[in-house]
Amino acid sequence: MTEAHVVVYCDMCGDVYTENTGESICFDTVAQAVDYIQARAAGVGWIYDGDRIWCDGCIAADHCDRTGQH
Known part of the structure; x- marks a missing residue:
């Protein structure tokens, strides 16, 4: 028997x-x-x-990149 499960990974950083x-x-x-x-x-x-799906770190980094705030 084979079981498949889904695990959530950030699409940006993994x-x-x-x-x-x-x-x-x-x-x-x-x-x-x-x-x-x-x-x-x-x-x-x-x-x-x-x-x-984005993690909190990648969301923050993307926001900084888009707004020029680091």
Whole structure:
């Protein structure tokens, strides 16, 4: 028997999404992972922009690049 799970990684830097335990969360489907990120992880800085998932560090770096603030 083969099982497949979905783990959330930042599309920019490759960091894995974790919570308090420091271990990744396994989801059953991509849709479930995206729903979770949109509902829960946005509070800790991760976002799904409709195409990619971004971690808080990459969001901050992108903002600095776009605004010229470092």
